[in-house]
Amino acid sequence: MHYFFFSPLSASFLFFLLLLLLLLLGTAVVFFSLLPFRFLQWRHHQHKRLPLPPGSMGWPYIGETLKLYTENPNSFFSNRQKRHGDVFKTSILGCPCVMVSSPEAIKVVLVTRAHLFKPTYPSSKERMIGPEAIFFHEGPYHSRLKKLVQASFLPSAIRGSVSAIEQIVLKFLPTWNNGVVNTLQEMKKYTFDVAILSAFGHKLDLEMEGIKHLYRSLEKGYNSMPINLPGTPFRRAMKARKLLNETFRRLIAKRRGSSKQGGGLLGILLGAKDQHLNHLSDSQIADNIIGVIFAAHDTTASVLTWLLKYLHDKRDLLEAVTREQEGIKASISEANRGLTWDDTRRMPLTSRVIQETLRTASILSFTFREAVEDVEFEGYYIPKGWKVLPLFRSIHYCADFFPQPEKFDPSRFEVPPKPNTFLPFGNGVHACPGSELAKLEMFVLLHHLTTSYRWKVVGGEDGIQYVPFPVPQGGLPIEVTPRKANAE
Numbered sequence: 001m002h003y004f005f006f007s008p009l010s011a012s013f014l015f016f017l018l019l020l021l022l023l024l025l026g027t028a029v030v031f032f033s034l035l036p037f038r039f040l041q042w043r044h045h046q047h048k049r050l051p052l053p054p055g056s057m058g059w060p061y062i063g064e065t066l067k068l069y070t071e072n073p074n075s076f077f078s079n080r081q082k083r084h085g086d087v088f089k090t091s092i093l094g095c096p097c098v099m100v101s102s103p104e105a106i107k108v109v110l111v112t113r114a115h116l117f118k119p120t121y122p123s124s125k126e127r128m129i130g131p132e133a134i135f136f137h138e139g140p141y142h143s144r145l146k147k148l149v150q151a152s153f154l155p156s157a158i159r160g161s162v163s164a165i166e167q168i169v170l171k172f173l174p175t176w177n178n179g180v181v182n183t184l185q186e187m188k189k190y191t192f193d194v195a196i197l198s199a200f201g202h203k204l205d206l207e208m209e210g211i212k213h214l215y216r217s218l219e220k221g222y223n224s225m226p227i228n229l230p231g232t233p234f235r236r237a238m239k240a241r242k243l244l245n246e247t248f249r250r251l252i253a254k255r256r257g258s259s260k261q262g263g264g265l266l267g268i269l270l271g272a273k274d275q276h277l278n279h280l281s282d283s284q285i286a287d288n289i290i291g292v293i294f295a296a297h298d299t300t301a302s303v304l305t306w307l308l309k310y311l312h313d314k315r316d317l318l319e320a321v322t323r324e325q326e327g328i329k330a331s332i333s334e335a336n337r338g339l340t341w342d343d344t345r346r347m348p349l350t351s352r353v354i355q356e357t358l359r360t361a362s363i364l365s366f367t368f369r370e371a372v373e374d375v376e377f378e379g380y381y382i383p384k385g386w387k388v389l390p391l392f393r394s395i396h397y398c399a400d401f402f403p404q405p406e407k408f409d410p411s412r413f414e415v416p417p418k419p420n421t422f423l424p425f426g427n428g429v430h431a432c433p434g435s436e437l438a439k440l441e442m443f444v445l446l447h448h449l450t451t452s453y454r455w456k457v458v459g460g461e462d463g464i465q466y467v468p469f470p471v472p473q474g475g476l477p478i479e480v481t482p483r484k485a486n487a488e
Helices: 009-045 065-070 073-084 104-110 121-130 139-153 155-176 185-201 208-222 233-256 262-272 284-314 316-333 348-361 392-396 410-414 435-452
Strands: 086-094 095-100 115-121 181-182 368-370 375-377 380-382 387-390 452-458 462-468 471-474 477-481
Touching: 009 121, 009 262, 065 073, 065 086, 065 095, 065 471, 073 086, 073 392, 095 104, 104 387, 104 392, 121 208, 121 284, 139 155, 139 262, 139 284, 155 181, 155 185, 155 435, 185 262, 185 284, 185 435, 185 471, 208 233, 233 262, 233 471, 262 284, 262 392, 284 316, 284 435, 284 452, 284 471, 316 348, 316 435, 348 410, 348 435, 368 387, 435 452
Parallel strands: 095 387
Antiparallel strands: 086 095, 115 368, 181 477, 375 380, 452 477, 462 471
């Protein structure tokens, strides 16, 4: 047996080697960490030494993500806009970002030079929704998908859905009667049912509860930090995403095996062929179905929650909307029929209330784009790969376009807003194709809610919470009673 031992000399020598190794390692870390910075400096030189936009990148990796999702977004954006101007840099969800907040600059990003700024999201969001979803693409694949999705959500396509959406409303509104409900959670149920209807052409009674459970898990992790460790919201969300994908693939296979393609977006996607007569794959269809549900669910539910908040706080406006809806209700009763698409076109005041809610709530504060190459923009240099975020909220709260922007005033929409100043559904080739469906949901709900019920906010809490979309504090708990019970 051999024993190993160290003399004082050998121990010192080993200690010296350890220090040298650590020094070399530290030098290597610094060298490689500075490589991107040096490369960025070289690219600056290539671009006539244009500066990066002003601003702060916040903490390493985290950036300013926590501030963005916990502060009042009006304050977050306006403070930086005052400090740095209409174009400034920050870091969100681990991505370097440039935020732009003037109508002219936003038009450049979304319309006139849109080819330089591809639609994108942080990779964590792409993984959750699915890489084949329309949001993450451009070029021929995007154009093909856009035509298909638009075909599913054009007024000519959704006008036949009014009756089905009305039945959803008539089924769930009575469950509010003489009780306290959480508005946001109830609106999420409503918009989820409509999203499933628009995606599949009918309600999925057998699979609905399982899909809802998986979607809730996916939703909770959607805006979490992308830390893929056991127990984290992100890990749980990715597991739910895998199971949701399997569920939708089974539904797709079932529909493929049927003699009829069926309705909804699924039917359109299943029947689509390209110029070579190739069908979309199951993964392409599943990713786009999940994407549509994402797009149609949370945002519309948040807007509906604000609608009830504003109408509650402005009783005169509520009564005016009710009178408009009562006139439509009278004609419906006289003809002994249900609500129709044409009825929803005869709601001018209700339409202005919805428009003003979309402006003041500004649920989508911004959208994500990515520079596809090094770009010279408004006197600054934007490196390839950086995210570029047009700030819709900043424009919606600009007094130059909307005087007294903090005031809820639907009459401002009696005159059409200036171009590129009202962008609740985005702009350009990647604008939201489901905007008409979202507004239809609001019209149908408000028709029955205002003519049959009244509601009162309960609890002493006031203010806004961010989950991550801005909504009234606590999701707006309300007590709902039949309108006749309140009549004097």
